[in-house]
Amino acid sequence: MTQTTDATALDTVLAYHQAWTSGDIDRAMTMVADDIVCRAPGEELNGKEAYRDYLAAFAPMLTGLTDVGNLADGDHVALFYYPHTAVTSTAAAAEHFTVRDDLITESVLVFDRLSFAPPNQR
């Protein structure tokens, strides 16, 4: 007897998160739906290409990460963490994901743009 086990929403999101935070944008994008909608600070990103460009612009700035917490409920997953960059390691980021058929279809991304801006741009 064969049993198929689908990945949980949390599995999908953690694999996505692990991939992009280690710089592997290609792998991260295999967990993202073509029609992803992401509400990010100051802009809405529609579709995988826009989302990929956004993530690829930030990922090289990441020097480390402190985890705060991961919570899951059905198709929804929340991640809270402190991204480390050259300018801060104490400004939290939060993401609320919706996962359907093992792909991320929606993301609400929250962070404080001022905290991540270079000091001379604040």
Place this chain on the structure above:
Amino acid sequence: MTQTTDATALDTVLAYHQAWTSGDIDRAMTMVADDIVCRAPGEELNGKEAYRDYLAAFAPMLTGLTDVGNLADGDHVALFYYPHTAVTSTAAAAEHFTVRDDLITESVLVFDRLSFAPPNQR
């Protein structure tokens, strides 16, 4: 036989959230520990008085709210929502709470300060 049912962490946080978002700061503060530590954008708030002042400064600006999601896991609760103010209703806020003995002891509060600033201050 008497059975005592403790409030869950989610019950505590939702009661807190309902209270402050309806303008009842006094009631909200009954769900907050004296030694709360809150990491907010650009500052850390230590103790109930500092936290109360911070919340009391923002609460009058709230004109409404759109819920995104609530997730709970043991002592931890995450809330995501769009606060409505005079300047925005599409900038998300996220809170990650730690609850001990029915009181909120830690909060990581995430929002984009630029999105909530008056247009002439951006």
